[in-house]
Amino acid sequence: MKKNRVNANLITNFYEKVDSKELSEVFTMTFPIALIQKTIVSHAEVFLKEKFDLLNSEVDVLASLYTHNKVLSPTQLYDLTIFSSGGMTKVLKRLQERGLVYREEDKKDKRCMLVCLSESGEELVKKALSEISKECNKYFEIFDPKERELFGTLLKKILVNINKI
Structure with missing residues (x-):
């Protein structure tokens, strides 16, 4: 690679x-x-x-579903990712063709089709996230445990502050 x-x-x-x-x-x-x-x-x-x-965008969708009880509306997915509705449609179509997600009618709102993570989608995203975390760890191996903790704390502080601005 x-x-x-x-x-x-x-x-x-x-x-x-x-x-x-x-x-x-x-x-x-x-x-x-x-x-x-x-x-x-x-x-x-x-x-x-x-x-x-998989593309990054596809992993973003799968990970969003995985971390949010495996079912989201398309609007919730837009909010959790950074796609346009057209971009989301393409991503969902590709994931659905691969059997990684499926659509089901929202029982609360019959006009809405929910996006659901399939078992094979869950298995794949768990494996992909595990493998990518191993790769990402290589970036931070220069830090000792205290530095890693401090770096994580500082990044969190920035993110919280950005949401206040």
Whole structure:
């Protein structure tokens, strides 16, 4: 599997600009987060496609269903993921064709068709999440346990604050 790496010159040049005050210090936090996110998503995309023939978007839907009692409305899925309705329709169609999800009528609202995680979908998403977590752990193996805990705490703090803004 080809790994997507961040260009070392890009990193060096970036920190030189910050050190020389050409760029604001806040970028020492936002720029690395953006590069880390891009790298992790790219790596996951290649990994999931090769190992499970899944796209990130499909895993997002399967994981959302798995973590939310295996049944959601399409609207709830839109809220939990970042797809347009057209994008969601394509993802759901592909997952349904593979037998990973199925649709069933909402007993509370006959106009709505719920999206349900099938047994094979549950097995696949559990396996995919387990395998991708092993891959992602490689990014953080440079941290000792206390640093991992601190990093997780700081990221949570940022996320909570973002929701307040």
